[in-house]
Amino acid sequence: MLKPEAVDLAKFGPAIAGATAADIGAQQWERVRARLREEIGEDVYSSWFVRLELDKVGPDSVHLSVPTRFLKSWIQGHYVDRLADLWREETGSPRKVDVAVRSAVLRSQPLKAREPRAVVVEQPVEPRPAPAPAAPAASSDVAAGSPLDPRLTFESFVVGKSNTLAHAAARQVADAAPGAGPIFNPLYLHAAVGLGKTHLLQAAAWAGAARGRRVVYLTAERFMYGFVAALKSHAAIAFKDALRSIDTLLIDDLQFLTGKNMQQEFCHTLNALMDSGRQVMVAADRPPSELDALDDRVRSRLAGGLVVELFPLEEELRHQILKARSQALVEQHRGFAVPPAVLELIARNVGQSGRDLDGALNKLLAYNKLTGEPVTLEMAENAIRDLVRPSDPKRVRVDDILRVVAKHYNVSRADLLSQRRTANVVKPRQIAMYLAKTLTLRSLPEIGRRFGGRDHTTVLHAVRKIDGLLATDRALAEEIEVLKRLVNE
Template sequence: MLSLFGSAELERVKLDQPPAPATESSGDATTVWQRCLAIIGDNVSPQHYRTWFEPIKPLRCEGRELVLQVPSQFFYEWLEEHYYGLLQKTLYQVLGSGARLRYEVVVENSSETLEQRTIRLPAFRQSGSAPVQAALPFTPTAPDVADFTGFLNRRYTFANFIAGESNQLAHSAAQAVAEQPGRTRFNPLVIYGATGLGKTHLVQAIGNRILERNRTLRVLYTTSERFTIEYVNAIQNNKTNEFTAFYRSVDVLIVDDIQFFEGKEKTQDNFFHTFNALHQLGKQIILTSDRPPKELRDVDERLISRFQWGLTADIQPPDYEMRLAILQRKSQDEGVDVPREVLEYIARHVTTSVRELEGCLISLIAKVSLDGRLPSVELAKEVLRSILGPLDSLAVTMDDIKSAVAAYFNISTELLESKTRKHEVVLPRQVAMYLAKQLTTLSLKSIGLHFGGRDHTTVLHSIQMVEGYLATDPTVAQAVEQLQRKLKA
């Protein structure tokens, strides 16, 4: 992907004092940024606006250069990757062509004396006519490896990809392809799943690993939309031969979101012949989609057949343990110590999208960094309400359940977690496990960890015991009903 913000090294400047108070320049910056936000708000979803633009603070506007403060370097990189085109167009509209944008990240470092470090990051470079979309280097002959640009994002690696049951097959296949591109049965490798589950991360990790092992290979990452646009441009500019030669010169072709080939007959025909040529030469083809190839509509049957020649692997939404691991890794990467109970709260509520999961964490970190607040469950609730809307009964926590059960049966929460097998403790513990399964999204394994590290078979047995009591013991049935009503209130 084109890096609109350049690749200059970061300049770290130590500051002995906090940032200077607002000046006339910073006031101008606020006005300029508000005008920008008015345009941006019409071009992104409310959720993305709240997550990625509300936390930004305008610092100063000097001539045609706007300086913004963002919560973290990850935040900056996300803006660079996903919104550089929108930001450039917006700033040009507000300040005029050739306007410049710069970011600053203030990171607090706790040591003997507190000092603030400002990291100054370059944004898009000044160029009156620079295109937002990068053009591939079509030439009559294939470009030299030294001049080849593959549009891979270096941040996407296997090292920072969290693997679990929901993506195990796709992750294993990706690693196998990265080790021997074009020499496994996984050609093409098609990875499908809903948006925001890590497909792009995984396929770009393949490309980056391949280049680590062999810098002489041409590895190209593109999207079906970009492929289509470039094909249309090639036709209009009478460069179809150069277009075809370029794509057939690569050693590894990664195409994201092939579902957008639907209904584009001419593009499909060109991609069909490109696919055949690469496959016959033993080159590796890697594709992603939001659904299995056989469910694609308005796509040539010849293409669908070829998409199914190799391996088709799906990525499912992550389970609770994997969501928690993702949040722990991301908070570590950001250098922010977020309490486990806060991460657990987010992991319980954001269940379908890794991208949304990370977005919620970044919003929380932004409030911690910019507003000086402590990371807490209450702050997490506030962030999630602003992004997800009103929260439902999933707000019930394990602490809520254990406290309610302990109070009902007049025992301590410590006894619920203990190893004792006295009947007056075993029954409440079993009821608590049953309620945990009913009122949370925790797996049996996770529930067991909250009760003294018991394994999932013990939890399953406890749940089955309570289910039996509900049908035969009115006292237990009444206790469960009252506890459920209290916890849902």
């Protein structure tokens, strides 16, 4: 048993004379909860704090617990400092507030107190070894979701021309009241890395949960892990029930979802949620039509909602993001400052994604801290020299190639994907396959699937034929160069 701390109860006044240390801790906690409820209002308190419980009070810390990692992450990110302030104001002594998930809390036998929940106020002595808690079931582990970053909220998301529609659609999903039917279902966001997909998904998770919705954010990897773990532990039904009883499911990096059984389970989950009026929001690095590894039924269902692309960040937006993020670094690191001219240099020359911008700022910070040299234009030019790119090539998609080739040769996209073998269709189709092989990173089988489900040998034959003609047909070579420029515009 943990030894209760010796407390001089007389100094607390006659109202609690004779009370135990556990009573005092519980009463103090109830007053802290009451003040918090009064400050933030009943709605927010009921959504986030009604299941927050006091486990024990140590000499230097207060140990609280919640039932899920999602709640723990949110409270730590938004209110742990305020809870520490309220406890200090109530007790007169500062203590660090620690929040844990209840399934992972090692508890000694609670003392019986006058309040319904007893609290142990302990000395810093070693407790006797306690048995480790059982590992949580796969269903509850997945239902808790992947970890959320408290910084990724709508308030910290910088909006510009390239992401306005995606931001508005995500906000619409997040602001829906509990029980309200979805407007865009599923909402599918796609973009290259570092353009804000994950930020919007996590922002929607934070905002949706704050409105009382049951929200689960999962990466595709986490979804696959949970499904495999559920199969191994014979808990597949519990896994399915855990995901299908929520209000909003958010899946990130869907392009990594692999395996026939995994895709079937995801498709069943998707159908079950959408058919019952629940919201689904998905992010990937390409549109549904280009997720060649996914089953046709899954791609079709995903494409049936609202599909929105986040485009590369324009220079003005990059500048706004740099200002916001550099200001955050200035607040964290005394003596660090980035002149406006340096921000303009980075915005104009470094990449087209938020991660590129973060990398440049972090490099300036490292130079400043390690050498003591202030950030100047000359210093920045030297520091980020390896990050400057003369131009970022456009990410070419097979859809872009089909569109340009169809327009150039006055045929339809359907003709290019069809089985027709007339001369006016075969040549444009072979040219489109050649461009897909030379301008994208797609494999021959992937290109074949995009061209009406053809075999990779058909694509290889087309590529070799066009390649051979280019050596002797000058007109065709010029035509191909024109098409390449049109695709890259």
